Amino acid sequence: MKFYNSVGPNPRMVRMFMAEKGFDVPKVEVDLRGGENRKEPYLKVNPSGQCPALELDDGTVLAEITAICEYVDEIKKDTPSLIGDAPEERARTRMWVRRIDLNIAEPAANGFRFSQGLKMFQDRIRCIPEAADGLKATARDKLAWLDGLMGSKPFVAGDKLTLADIHLFAFVDFMGNVGQPLDPACKNLTAWFGRMKARPSAAA
Numbered sequence: 001m002k003f004y005n006s007v008g009p010n011p012r013m014v015r016m017f018m019a020e021k022g023f024d025v026p027k028v029e030v031d032l033r034g035g036e037n038r039k040e041p042y043l044k045v046n047p048s049g050q051c052p053a054l055e056l057d058d059g060t061v062l063a064e065i066t067a068i069c070e071y072v073d074e075i076k077k078d079t080p081s082l083i084g085d086a087p088e089e090r091a092r093t094r095m096w097v098r099r100i101d102l103n104i105a106e107p108a109a110n111g112f113r114f115s116q117g118l119k120m121f122q123d124r125i126r127c128i129p130e131a132a133d134g135l136k137a138t139a140r141d142k143l144a145w146l147d148g149l150m151g152s153k154p155f156v157a158g159d160k161l162t163l164a165d166i167h168l169f170a171f172v173d174f175m176g177n178v179g180q181p182l183d184p185a186c187k188n189l190t191a192w193f194g195r196m197k198a199r200p201s202a203a204a
Contacts (some may be wrong), residue, residue, distance in 0.1 A: 001025040004042070006032040006051035009109070010065050013170035013202070014052050017069045017163065019201035021076045025054070037123055053167075062116055066097055082163050089157075096157045103142040111136035112178045124136040136180055143186055146162075150188035154195070169196040175176035 003018075005011050005027045018024065030037050030051050038049045046063045047055040054062045054071070062068050084090035113121040113134035121127055124134050150156070156164040172182055172193055182189060198200060 001056055003027045004030050004045060004051055004055070006030040006037065008032060008051065008173035009105070010050070010051040011169055012174070014054075014065050014068050015204040016170060016201045017082065017166050018072055019204035020161070020166065021072055021079050022081060022197075025078050029052075029158050033120065035124070036068075043104045055076040061141040065167070066163070073163075076092070080160075082161060086160065087129050092157050093162040093164055096162070096166055099142075100146075100164060100171075104139045104146070104168065104179075107135040107142075108139035108171060108175050108180055110132075111139065111180065116178050130175075139175070140183065141179065143189060144181065145188045149188035150192060152188075155192070163194075166198060166201075169193065169202070173197070 003025050004012070005015070006029065030042060032051060036042055037046075037051050038200055042072060043049055043069050045055065045061055048063060050063065052065070052068065054068045056062065057115075062071055070083060073081055082093075084093050110128075112126050113125065114129050114135070118127055118129060146156070153159070156168060172189075177181060184190060
């Protein structure tokens with residue numbers, strides 16, 4: 001196997017998930033800033049031109065971060081599942097991953113692409129600069145909503161670490177570096193973020 005890696009929150013999220021699972025594979029670095037992901041030969045690996053991607057021993061390529069993580073979770077049976085052991089647990093994790101992806105990660109990432117990242121992305125994807133501020137505000141609103149639901153829970157989906165936490169952490173950490181810091185008024189999420197940042201996997 002080999003893992004096509006690059007800068008950005010998406011590869012970072014998968015690296016952190018793999019670290020939590022104790023799953024290590026050789027990495028191939030892709031120059032995202034230089035646009036290597038949008039050219040051959042990488043497009044033969046992942047026609048969507050996005051990173052990361054996981055190439056299996058038989059040549060099959062898995063892309064999309066949640067799909068890669070679920071695959072790793074299923075094949076690495078000697079460590080606790082980060083999706084869930086029972087159908088209800090798995091459904092709850094996937095529910096939160098979906099909410100985080102649609103309501104926080106995507107609007108925050110596009111808010112960056114359409115503003116601070118515009119120079120890099122304007123020739124790669126359709127950019128809507130006038131939407132940037134609204135997208136960033138959408139992500140902030142949903143983080144405040146999530147903060148209210150967190151209460152004293154140690155993790156997003158309950159009492160143990162799941163894919164939902166790793167997904168959220170990778171994007172909240174990224175957002176803090178591109179002008180979208182976590183509002184200190186979100187005290188529950190701020191405490192959660194500190195706990196996540198202290199995990200050894202956060203350095204992956």
